[in-house]
Amino acid sequence: MTQAECVFCKIVAGQIPSAKVYEDDACIAFLDIGPLADAHLLLVPRAHYEWITDMPGEQVGVVAGRIPKLARAVLKVSDAEGFNVLQNNGRSSGQAVPHVHFHIIPRREGDGLGYRWNAG
Ligand code: AMP
Numbered sequence: 629m630t631q632a633e634c635v636f637c638k639i640v641a642g643q644i645p646s647a648k649v650y651e652d653d654a655c656i657a658f659l660d661i662g663p664l665a666d667a668h669l670l671l672v673p674r675a676h677y678e679w680i681t682d683m684p685g686e687q688v689g690v691v692a693g694r695i696p697k698l699a700r701a702v703l704k705v706s707d708a709e710g711f712n713v714l715q716n717n718g719r720s721s722g723q724a725v726p727h728v729h730f731h732i733i734p735r736r737e738g739d740g741l742g743y744r745w746n747a748g
């Protein structure tokens with residue numbers, strides 16, 4: 629996929645609609661179209677990078693620095709008990725959209741969402 633075809637670049641450019649909840653010079657955040665829970669957000673840098681390893685660390689820091697504020701808002705509106713921050717890189721990890729993004733996913737005990745951790 630070229631950058632011109634990238635769905636998140638199109639959202640950043642306003643070429644396709646999104647339920648935007650936050651924006652600044654570096655990034656935007658909008659509701660996931662296929663949410664795992666109500667208020668599941670995606671935090672996306674405006675600049676197109678496929679993997680987080682393609683991004684300068686300073687830019688990762690700026691975008692990731694928005695997570696606490698957005699997660700507090702997610703917790704407030706969803707009344708969740710916790711949340712996951714998920715950031716996938718590559719098809720094997722589950723990345724479907726090749727533009728760096730952080731998922732902020734509200735969680736509740738017994739919500740049935742899970743991940744097969746090897747630790748513990
Ligand atoms: P990932 O599997 O980490 O690449 O996650 C991509 C996420 O983007 C999925 O959770 C999709 O539901 C979401 N998504 C794809 N297209 C859109 C869109 N147009 N607007 C909002 N979310 C989208």
Ligand code: ZN
Nearest residue numbers: 634637676727
């Ligand atoms: Zn893009």
